[in-house]
Amino acid sequence: MTAPAPDPLDTVFAALADPTRRAILTMLLEDDMAVTDVAHPFAMSLAAISKHLAVLAEAGLITQEKRGRVKWCKLEPDALRAASVWMQGFGQFDPVDLDAFERFLETELGPDQDSLS
Amino acid sequence: MTAPAPDPLDTVFAALADPTRRAILTMLLEDDMAVTDVAHPFAMSLAAISKHLAVLAEAGLITQEKRGRVKWCKLEPDALRAASVWMQGFGQFDPVDLDAFERFLETELGPDQDSLS
DNA sequence: CCAATCGTCAACCATCCGGTTGAATATGCT
DNA sequence: AGCATATTCAACCGGATGGTTGACGATTGG
Incomplete structure (x- = not known):
C-alpha cells in the first residue's frame, strides 16, 4: 500500500x-486488437507500446485479455464517463457532436496515417 | 519556435x-481570483501555485489579467470544449448530468476543504 | 521616501515519463 | 524437440514535472 x-x-x-x-x-474504437497489431502503425518499439497499453489499462481505459499467446486489448469507454462528467461542469457544451468528433479524428491521426482508414 | x-x-x-x-x-468556477487568493487554501508555496497557473494558462484553461499589482485569474471554459468533444466520441454518455457533477465536486474537494462550500 | 504586498524568476532537487536495447518468458507450429 | 512468434521485464537514458527556497522587480499605502 x-x-x-x-x-x-x-x-x-x-x-x-x-x-x-x-x-x-x-484504433481500439474500431475493433479489439492484439498488442503487436496496435504497435504496427507506430515508429516506436513494441516495448514502448506495451508500456502505453499498461498505462491505459491502469487508468481503466482498456482491458487486456490473454488468449493463447496473444493479448487482446479492448476499449472500456465507461472509464471516460467520470472524466467527461467532470468536464461538463465547466460551461455546458453541445451534448454530443459526432460530426466534430469525426473532424477531430482526422486531425488527431493526421493525413500521414493511411493504415487506419 | x-x-x-x-x-x-x-x-x-x-x-x-x-x-x-x-x-x-x-475554485475559479465560482469567481475570478487573485493569485495569492488562489494559493491560500493549498499547503504549498506561492511560487508553486504560480507555476500551476502558468500551466493552466498555457493550456488556455484560464486567462490572467494584471490589474494594478494583483493578477486576476479567469476561467476559460471554452478550452475544454475540444477535449470534451474528443471524449464524447467514446461511447455516447448521458448528455449533461449535473447531479453527477455535484457528487464529483464533493469527492474532488474532499470533506477537509471547507473554505469552498 | 520607505516599507509592505504581489507575483515571478532562477537555481536546485527528487521523481516521473517516454523512449531505447537486450534478455527472459510464454505459447504455438511443424 | 526445436524454432519462431508474442509480450513483458530490467536496466538505462535524457528530459519534463512538481516542489522548495531566496532574491528580485512592480505596485501600493502611510
Whole structure:
C-alpha cells in the first residue's frame, strides 16, 4: 500500500495526455486488437507500446485479455464517463457532436496515417 | 519556435491530470481570483501555485489579467470544449448530468476543504 | 521616501515519463 | 524437440514535472 490511491481522474487524464495513447484508443474504437497489431502503425518499439497499453489499462481505459499467446486489448469507454462528467461542469457544451468528433479524428491521426482508414 | 506545436489536447489533458490544478479550476468556477487568493487554501508555496497557473494558462484553461499589482485569474471554459468533444466520441454518455457533477465536486474537494462550500 | 504586498524568476532537487536495447518468458507450429 | 512468434521485464537514458527556497522587480499605502 505504498501508493496512497491517487484520484482516478489523475490517471485517466494523464493517460489521455499522450498523443500515442489517444491514437491507440481511437484504433481500439474500431475493433479489439492484439498488442503487436496496435504497435504496427507506430515508429516506436513494441516495448514502448506495451508500456502505453499498461498505462491505459491502469487508468481503466482498456482491458487486456490473454488468449493463447496473444493479448487482446479492448476499449472500456465507461472509464471516460467520470472524466467527461467532470468536464461538463465547466460551461455546458453541445451534448454530443459526432460530426466534430469525426473532424477531430482526422486531425488527431493526421493525413500521414493511411493504415487506419 | 523550438517547440513543434504540440497537439492542444496534449496540454489540456496534461493540465487536467493534476489534482491541484483541477481544484484551482473548480475554485475559479465560482469567481475570478487573485493569485495569492488562489494559493491560500493549498499547503504549498506561492511560487508553486504560480507555476500551476502558468500551466493552466498555457493550456488556455484560464486567462490572467494584471490589474494594478494583483493578477486576476479567469476561467476559460471554452478550452475544454475540444477535449470534451474528443471524449464524447467514446461511447455516447448521458448528455449533461449535473447531479453527477455535484457528487464529483464533493469527492474532488474532499470533506477537509471547507473554505469552498 | 520607505516599507509592505504581489507575483515571478532562477537555481536546485527528487521523481516521473517516454523512449531505447537486450534478455527472459510464454505459447504455438511443424 | 526445436524454432519462431508474442509480450513483458530490467536496466538505462535524457528530459519534463512538481516542489522548495531566496532574491528580485512592480505596485501600493502611510
